[in-house]
Amino acid sequence: SEYPRQVEALARQKLGKRRSSVFPVPCIEVLACRSYQEANLLHKQLTGAGLQKQSWFLFPKIKEVESFSIESSVKEAHPEVLFADVNGEPLSASKKTNQGITQRLGLLKQLDPDIYSLFTKTVSLYPRKICARDDIIDASILAITACHPEWRADGIDQHPDYSAEGHEMNMRTVKYIP
Template sequence: MRVLGVAAGAAGWVGIAWEETVSAYHAPTIGELVDAADGPRVVAVAMPIGLPDRGHREADVRAAQALGAAVVIAPTRRALTAADRATAAAINRDLDGGAISKQAYDLRPRILEVDRWVRETPHEVVEAHPEVSFAALNGEPLVARKDTWAGARRRHKLLTRAGIHLPDDLGEPGRTATVADVIDAAILTWTARRVVDGEAYSLPEEPEIFDDGLPCAIWV
């Protein structure tokens, strides 16, 4: 059963598809990427799906608990649609109690792109968090960061052990995507396959539903 993991890269979207073998994709939009991936059964995306009206998403709280570390907190929907970061921070502080992080605000175009696309695509799409998935595969959170040699090698070994064999040559995507982007997309194929096989679980156990109507949970 073909599945697809998708991560946001510096110059577009990076996808790793997995069936019996691995294929890599790179495209400027997530829609084009998924279209190129030849009908995946489930798409796992490393981007928030379901934006809160106020407060924190329980999915982000549970992800932080699973990792024992801070994670990027998805801003409120009103904050993300603000014209600039200062306005976004003020809105988020009013609705959430905290300012919006630079990393979260910088992801604004990608978050809103996924927010639009997920309502239109015929594919089954789930939100996943690469480090939470790696922690589940490893049995505990990984200590070495993925942008270090030790961290990248450990993650590559875990992927191989799970049956996801990344070839040396990924074609054009391998020449444009960073190592971290490929690793993130690859582990999300593991999560997507678990969804297909009925082995995945969600954080929280019952997805939240905000005013946008999208089920909000991180799948592992």
């Protein structure tokens, strides 16, 4: 399959100025590598492109999903794409800033009126060195839009590619359906 994936290009296009938040998912063959250097070298050989450090740090979670027997029901989504869907356009502030946190919490409150108390409780339970505030907010938008009755999920790519294993390579986008 092609690298980077078409779905990542579509997500970047949709996000405009926030496009840098979408980075390429590594090819599956590098998941068995034991070091970043080994994975980076193999990734260059297989795709012609080096492996981004952010991708390397996701390996444990990618492997965890790959190990699920229910993998076919796991859907890929990107928090910034979902926030853009809920907002009607990409957000202006980085999720790492106080303004960005406030923007995102405001959107989440539209979906779940209890989000402020949940966010405050979660932040108090997990110090930043264990879980960053923006990671809590990202997890919140993923969880809420996955099960919210008024937001219908669709694929960002209307003609998605499929992996060698037959899994759809697509990211979820959501639309408000009252």
